[in-house]
Amino acid sequence: MALGGAKIMWKYVKTLEYPVNIKKKDLRIAKYLVTQYGGSNGELAAAFRYLNQRYTMPDDKGKALLTDIGTEELAHVEIISTMIYQLMKDATLDEIKKAGLDTHYAEHGKALYPTDANGVPFTVAYFATTGDPLADISEDMAAEQKARAVYENLLDLTDDPDVIGPLLFLRQREIIHFTRFKELYDEYKKKYKNKM
Numbered sequence: 001m002a003l004g005g006a007k008i009m010w011k012y013v014k015t016l017e018y019p020v021n022i023k024k025k026d027l028r029i030a031k032y033l034v035t036q037y038g039g040s041n042g043e044l045a046a047a048f049r050y051l052n053q054r055y056t057m058p059d060d061k062g063k064a065l066l067t068d069i070g071t072e073e074l075a076h077v078e079i080i081s082t083m084i085y086q087l088m089k090d091a092t093l094d095e096i097k098k099a100g101l102d103t104h105y106a107e108h109g110k111a112l113y114p115t116d117a118n119g120v121p122f123t124v125a126y127f128a129t130t131g132d133p134l135a136d137i138s139e140d141m142a143a144e145q146k147a148r149a150v151y152e153n154l155l156d157l158t159d160d161p162d163v164i165g166p167l168l169f170l171r172q173r174e175i176i177h178f179t180r181f182k183e184l185y186d187e188y189k190k191k192y193k194n195k196m
């Protein structure tokens with residue numbers, strides 16, 4: 001599409017970052033998994049956190065890293081959302097009631113909605129933006145560790161290999177993100193030692 005002579009290109013890869021093909025419905029795990037969509041340590045909070053904080057990183061390297069990881073977290077939102085959808089889509093009303101998802105059904109039917117595992121809706125209060133790079137990156141490192149821990153809790157709660165595969169992948173990404181944030185933190189700590 002051309003706008004004022006400029007070529008506008010929106011790039012989006014239509015395949016998931018990690019394939020999701022869950023064959024067995026399981027409302028129990030869907031109910032837990034939703035926390036990595038709309039919970040305090042979930043993927044949506046991570047994406048918003050990094051994509052907000054990126055502007056006040058002191059150099060292009062920091063801005064690029066937060067953009068890179070922030071957009072990848074959006075890809076993780078897609079993976080988690082797909083998993084929840086596949087786990088729920090064939091459930092009967094009776095099964096929904098038995099799983100305690102009747103309150104979700106009353107509001108949303110079988111549609112997705114970002115909440116934690118207790119049904120508490122997503123809020124932007126789950127993340128901060130201080131404008132101080134070291135404070136913000138410290139929060140990011142903690143966020144990655146907490147997300148890893150929640151993935152490990154979720155892995156304890158399922159034995160379905162179709163669920164375990166994507167969860168192991170997502171857990172591994174949190175470890176990599178933590179390492180990349182830690183490198184940036186250490187670099188800024190050294191570089192701006194008199195200012196921060």
Ligand SMILES: [Fe+2]
Nearest residue numbers: 046173174177
């Ligand atoms: Fe992450």
